[in-house]
Amino acid sequence: MxxxxxxxxxxxxxxxxKLSAELYDPAVGAMLGWLAAGDVARHSRYGELSQVVLNTAQGDRFLREDIAIETFVRALVPFLRRLDRGDFDANGAASVTTFFIGACRNRIGEVVWSHHTRIMELRADTEELLDRARNTAIGPDTVDGFELARDLLLEAxxxxxSVLLLVIYEGTTLAEAAKRVGVKPxxxxxxxxxxxxxxxxxHFRRVLEIPEATGLGQWARNTVEERKIVAEARRTKQSAA
Known part of the structure; x- marks a missing residue:
């Protein structure tokens, strides 16, 4: 072999x-079918599945492709390593393609969960940000709000x-607005x-002033603090090496 x-x-x-090219279409095609049908739970062997991601993926072709391709990539090298060790019986009932799709079934749950984390982090205070950007009325008490809305949009x-403007002023979803602009969601x-x-x-560098009492301001501070902790941990690890 x-x-x-x-x-x-x-x-x-x-x-x-050569083998990976032969495996790609049947494996990715199978996973795209599971995701489009909302049927991943029946095929996934391990990992906690996120209904948020599964519901989103049913209506978002690009998310389905991301999950399927990422699962393929994560499963491929460990699978080939098993083949090199002789773990596959070429004379057995299952084909190498079926064997590999089984490997993808072992991985797809963790990939779905990784997208859950990304989606939930993305949702965190996004509405607060959009509410701030909607504040465009100019008056004695709203000039600061108008300037913040302008500054927030200019940084995008x-x-x-373009997508944010459609969401803010027409009430479309991010996915709908992305399609209208011609960009993948x-x-x-x-x-x-x-x-x-x-x-x-x-905000941390005081280039953009966000009111401290708002959810957006609290999120900005928490984000910076988390990054500082991670950076300090990396510096400590490098110093100890």
Missing amino acids: PKYLEPNEKTLTLAGQ PRNLR TTIRSQLMRYKNRIAWL
Whole structure:
């Protein structure tokens, strides 16, 4: 039997590349079908499944593709490592494709949960941010609010700014607005996450003043504090090495 991984067990050999290409369509196609049908729970073997992600994925083709491809990638190298160890019986009842889809069933639960974390983090205080951006009425008591709304929108990348304007003034969802602008919803979710982190840092550096008593202000402070803790832990680890 050919070897599918180089001796470092990370790089695919030519045989590994060929096999992965043969496995891609049936495995990813199967997972896309489970996600579109809302049927992942019946196929997933391990991990806690998030109904939030499963419901979102049913109506979001790009999220389905992200989950399926990420599961394929996570499952591939460990699977090829098992083949190289001789764990697959070529004379058995199951084909190598069926064997690999089984490996994907072992992984898809953890991938779904990782997207749950991303989606819930994205939702955290996003409504607060949008409410602040909606405050465009100019008057003696609202000038500060107007300036904050303007500054928040100016910090967003162009595509995200267009999406936010549709959400704010037309009441569409992020996914609907992304489609109208011609951007993948998953791209907008990634941009929104980076945008919110940028807002947190600008607030921390006092470039962007967000009222301390608001949920958005509290979120900005908490985000910065968490990042400072992580950065300090990394510095400590590097110093000890």
